[in-house]
Amino acid sequence: xxxxxxxxxxxxxxxxxxxxxxxxxxxxxxxxxxxxxxxxxxxxxxxxxxxxxxxxxxxxxxxxxxxxxxxxxxxxxxxxxxxxxxxxxxxxxxxxxxxxxxxxxxxxxxxxxxxxxxxxxxxxxxxxxxxxxxxxxxxxxxxxxxxxxxxxxxxxxxxxxxxxxxxxxxxxxxxxxxxxxxxxxxxxxxxxxxxxx
Numbered sequence: 001x002x003x004x005x006x007x008x009x010x011x012x013x014x015x016x017x018x019x020x021x022x023x024x025x026x027x028x029x030x031x032x033x034x035x036x037x038x039x040x041x042x043x044x045x046x047x048x049x050x051x052x053x054x055x056x057x058x059x060x061x062x063x064x065x066x067x068x069x070x071x072x073x074x075x076x077x078x079x080x081x082x083x084x085x086x087x088x089x090x091x092x093x094x095x096x097x098x099x100x101x102x103x104x105x106x107x108x109x110x111x112x113x114x115x116x117x118x119x120x121x122x123x124x125x126x127x128x129x130x131x132x133x134x135x136x137x138x139x140x141x142x143x144x145x146x147x148x149x150x151x152x153x154x155x156x157x158x159x160x161x162x163x164x165x166x167x168x169x170x171x172x173x174x175x176x177x178x179x180x181x182x183x184x185x186x187x188x189x190x191x192x193x194x195x196x197x
Contacts, residue, residue, distance in 0.1 A: 082162055084138050084194035086114050092192075095163060096142065103153040105146035108185075113139050115191070138194040139168070144186040145175060151186050164193035 011018040084092050093110060100107045115137035117127045130136075144151060151172075158165050168189040175183030 080195070082164060083135070084163060084192045085197060086112070086136065086138050086194055087197055092138070092140075095161075096140065096158075096190075099154060099157040099161065103146070103150050103157055105144050105150040105154050107142060108145055109141075109143040111141045113141070114194075115139050134196055136194050136196050138192045140188075140190040140192065142188045142190060144188060145183065146186075147182045148184060151184060154188075158190055166191055 084095075086092075089112060092112060096107060096110060099105075117130050119127070144154060146154070155167055155170075159167060168191045170186055170188045173185045175185045
């Protein structure tokens with residue numbers, strides 16, 4: 001009790017120090033309690049500013065969304081029209097015979113096959129993706145006869161044509177006609193993107 005009374009006497013003599021100590025104690029308690037809420041408020045402010053920026057961008061970019069959607073639909077229809085169908089053999093071969101007419105090359109032989117799904121344990125994911133896909137790869141094994149320029153022109157027409165196609169591989173050999181002839185036999189493997197039926 002003696003210590004407590006000494007403390008009260010000291011505070012009566014130094015009222016200003018006592019008031020300042022009490023204010024300091026209350027302020028420290030307030031800061032301790034409110035500091036957690038300040039970090040939460042800062043995090044909420046950052047989140048709201050990101051959302052605000054996103055909403056403003058969407059508002060600004062969404063003004064012509066209807067016209068963009070129409071353009072995307074047209075592009076999708078155009079891309080669908082460029083796809084081959086494996087069961088439409090005549091139309092697919094007609095495409096290559098049109099290239100034959102345009103380049104002056106001779107197509108000696110053409111075989112169509114659908115590319116098989118990857119096999120083996122290592123290719124499980126690739127096989128599953130290919131099975132779920134709306135698209136398939138149609139492979140053409142084509143034998144050609146012509147000169148060097150005609151064969152290059154055929155390659156350009158295949159890869160730059162209407163169909164989504166690429167030259168997967170080729171082999172060249174000297175054509176009939178002797179050593180002085182510029183004619184070449186070519187065997188070409190062409191992969192074309194097709195839609196599954």
